[in-house]
Amino acid sequence: MDGTFKDNDISHIVEADRAHVWHHLSQHKPYETTDPRIFVEGKGMRIWDQKGKEHIDAVAGGVWTVNVGYGRESIADVVREQLVKLNFFGGSAGSIPGAIFSEMLISKMPGMSRVYYCSSGSEANEKAFKMVRQIAVKRFGGKKHKILYRDRDYHGSTIACMGAGGQYERNAHYGPFPDGFVSVPHCLEYRKHEQAGAPDENYGVWAANEIEKVILREGPETIGALCLEPVTAGGGVITPPDGYWERIREICDQYEILLHIDEVVCGVGRTGTWFGYQHFGIKPDMVSMAKGVASGYAAISCLVTTETVFDMFKDDASDPLNYFRDISTFGGCTAGPAAAIENMKIIERENLLENTIAMGDYMLDQLNALSDKHAVIGQARGKGLFLGAELVEDRASKTPMSEKMVGAVVADCMQQGVIIGATNRSVPGKNNTLCFSPALIATKDDIDQIIGAVDGALGRVFG
Secondary structure: OOOOOOOOOOHHHHHHHHHHOOOOOOOOHHHHOOOOOOEEEEEEOEEEEOOOOEEEEOOHHHHHOOOOOEOOHHHHHHHHHHHHHOOEOOOOOOOHHHHHHHHHHHHOOOOOOEEEEEOOHHHHHHHHHHHHHHHHHHHHOOOOOEEEEEOOOOOOOOHHHHHOOOOHHHHOOOOOOOOOEEEEOOOOHHHHHHOOOOOOOOHHHHHHHHHHHHHHHHOHHHEEEEEEOOOEOOOOOEOOOOOHHHHHHHHHHHOOOEEEEEOOOOOOOOOOOOOHHHHOOOOOOEEEEOHHHOOOOOOOEEEEEOHHHHHOOOOOOOOOOOOOOOOOHHHHEOHHHHHHHHHHHHHHHOOHHHHHHHHHHHHHHHHHHHHHHOOOEEEEEEEOOEEEEEEEEEOOOOEEOOHHHHHHHHHHHHHOOEEOEEOOOOOOOOOOEEEEOOOOOOOHHHHHHHHHHHHHHHHHHHO
16 A cells, blocks of 8 residues: 555555544544544545545635645646755755745735744744744843733644633643733624623724733733734634724734734635735734645745844844744745745636635625524624634524534534534633635535535524
8 A cells, every 4th residue: 555545445544544543623432433534535625535425615624724625736736846856945044935935925915024934823823922032032121021812712732822822622631831821802792792891882992992901901011912813713703893903903002012913714815815914904013824825735834024023133143142043844845835836826816815705795695694594593704705603592692502513513514515614612612603614716506505504404403
């Protein structure tokens, strides 16, 4: 067996998987009596398992990644060509695809100028945290080191990233976490009734001002950065309310706090703009990205900063500690930027940003139409092709639907050959949102099939 899928009987593959592969986010006890699912081929938005069953993938690889769809030969071709030419050299030196992609990327991000390559979203966020800490030592005697994060946001799976994560059920059993990470309240207007003092009007400004209260409580002189997702992902697909981001930028400017926007999910087209923050007309100081950068065709992530941030690490060349003394081994892989270049060209060539906006609007309309039929949908929300439907037991009280029942909807859709997602084991008692992130190539027919599956599942699960 050389890893090539050649024969119809792949029972040996299933047994090898069952015996040796430790799947992500999975309880493995059921695999003692049932087969693990193995996907063997994908094309466009379709993917086939080991039994030959076709699925439409409404979550872009399970974790919001395959933005341009499966089976892109042009990406595979450029990656192979680059690997034969030069596969790797550590990031202390440059590469041709690294230079070319950095220029392409910066052209989509006015106000930003520097790209630090690494290999995962967690790693990109870790780099940002380390920069903040080093700046604190260099400029503020170590005092301005705290990093604020928002309840329900997720920034990665390392211990430090979990320390900066607002999904407390996901964090369970993994502490203690490092000091210096401080939570701020979420901005989910649908659940403002759970927040003391939340107003009926101008909620977005109020929610941002709640962050300012935390800054004043902790002491502005201790806060180095505020790390936020532009649209909260696994915490419930939370779109920011009007006025929120503009006020956030004002607060960061007032207290000399770096604004770090985590675009690991939203970046490179997911919301219909190159980056989610661009919907709101604000300028970040640091932007991390990963999943959609190469649509899963190669491992790559980036931390992008302004020139102002970059200059803080070269202002005194005589100091041997005065540069960012960090490395990412696989940030030196050339396959990543090579794939990212072609990925970006595909998005431009096929007008996928425009398609994302059009199909996102259509899908949100269809989800709202479903809510007219199924009272368990409390709210549909999202940006572009990044959408959620929060399920509730009762619309008046907004009591969250149980995770078990939400999971039953997901399982029913899977039985129909439609893969959707859901918040799970993230926010205690609030794992009740169905999640959708079909590839940016989605058509109305694709979306109709997804919506039809959800419609049927809601009817069977809830009657």
